[in-house]
Amino acid sequence: MDVQKGSVSIRPLGDSALVVQLADGIDSIIHKRIIKLVNLIEREPFCGMLEAVPCYNSVTVYYNPIALRKNGDIEGKNAFEKASASINCYLKKLDESPIVNKRLIEIPVVYGERFGPDLEYIAKYHNITPEKVIELHAKKDYLVYMIGFAPGFPYLGEIDERLATPRKAKPRPAIPAGSVGIAGEQTGIYSLETPGGWQVIGQTPVDLFTPKASRPTLLESGDEIRFVPITEDEYFAYKEKNQ
Numbered sequence: 001m002d003v004q005k006g007s008v009s010i011r012p013l014g015d016s017a018l019v020v021q022l023a024d025g026i027d028s029i030i031h032k033r034i035i036k037l038v039n040l041i042e043r044e045p046f047c048g049m050l051e052a053v054p055c056y057n058s059v060t061v062y063y064n065p066i067a068l069r070k071n072g073d074i075e076g077k078n079a080f081e082k083a084s085a086s087i088n089c090y091l092k093k094l095d096e097s098p099i100v101n102k103r104l105i106e107i108p109v110v111y112g113e114r115f116g117p118d119l120e121y122i123a124k125y126h127n128i129t130p131e132k133v134i135e136l137h138a139k140k141d142y143l144v145y146m147i148g149f150a151p152g153f154p155y156l157g158e159i160d161e162r163l164a165t166p167r168k169a170k171p172r173p174a175i176p177a178g179s180v181g182i183a184g185e186q187t188g189i190y191s192l193e194t195p196g197g198w199q200v201i202g203q204t205p206v207d208l209f210t211p212k213a214s215r216p217t218l219l220e221s222g223d224e225i226r227f228v229p230i231t232e233d234e235y236f237a238y239k240e241k242n243q
Contacts, residue, residue: 010087012080016065020087021058026157028143030057035222036097037090046086047071048079054221055146056155061087102222104141107189109180109227110235111137111202118199122165122182133201134229136160142187144223152191152209152217156225159187171197178204180227191217202227205238 009021020037023030034054041052041061048067053060065079075085111134112119123130142156149155159182167183172195175181179190181198190196191208208218219225230238 008091010084013060015079017060017062018080018083018087019058019060020091023057026056026145028157031143031145031222032099033094034059035100035102036094038221039100040090040093040097041087044090046083048083049086055148100222102220102224104224104226105219106226106228107180107204107206108230108234108238109138109202109204110230110232115203115232115235116180116201118168118181119201122163122199122201125165126162128162133163136163137182137187137201138227138229142225142227144219144221144225146221147217147219150190150192150194150209151211152219153188154191154208154219154223154225155186155188157186159185161185165199167197168199169197171195172200175200176203178206178208180204203235205235205242207242 007023011019011021013019022033022037034057037059038052038054041049041059048064048071050062050064053062061083063079063083068079068082071082075082112130119130119133123133126133137159140160144154145157146155147153163182164185165182174193175190175196175198177190177193179200180202181188181190181196181200183198188198189204189208206218210216
């Protein structure tokens with residue numbers, strides 16, 4: 001059974017995790033509360049807490065059920081009830097918790113031609129010029145709502161409504177790492193070469209996923225991204241410098 005607190009719900013996910021749902025839909029204000037909740041949990045972890053994973057409007061909290069059941073300091077009969085009691089304590093502190101200032105990261109992008117094969121399509125779809133597509137895409141900062149699909153892949157939002165474009169009807173079998181795409185009202189960056197159906201408008205020379213690094217993913221939920229248009233020469237110069 002879900003544990004309700006106002007408009008917030010807490011529901012089990014298997015026997016060693018729960019999901020805290022703060023709202024429905026995608027909203028930057030709700031997501032900032034998600035990040036505040038994650039920071040509270042990580043700063044003051046309850047007994048048995050393993051990991052807190054943020055999403056658009058929810059947080060999945062993984063825990064050790066054996067450690068929780070043995071802990072008599074937390075109210076509840078089973079591991080889920082005890083974890084839920086801890087989550088409710090965090091929720092009571094949420095409004096008093098300070099807003100965490102996340103990073104603003106500039107991502108250089110070369111747009112169009114072989115780096116962005118769908119730029120022309122998006123321009124025609126919206127009856128604007130390719131230059132206007134680039135202008136609209138690069139003129140605002142984007143919130144990283146979540147990392148998913150592939151290691152280091154950021155789901156960013158929301159784009160200017162004049163750029164909202166459906167995914168491709170037939171996904172490509174391979175999209176290069178660093179490709180910047182649009183799907184619906186969101187934009188994202190392919191961290192690895194994978195199949196995908198996003199409309200690709202450009203490519204960044206920045207590595208978003210380096211598995212051997214101490215911090216393998218460049219971005220995390222709550223960061224903000226600013227795309228900076230660059231030329232092909234600047235793209236290759238960056239690649240050469242950072243090899």
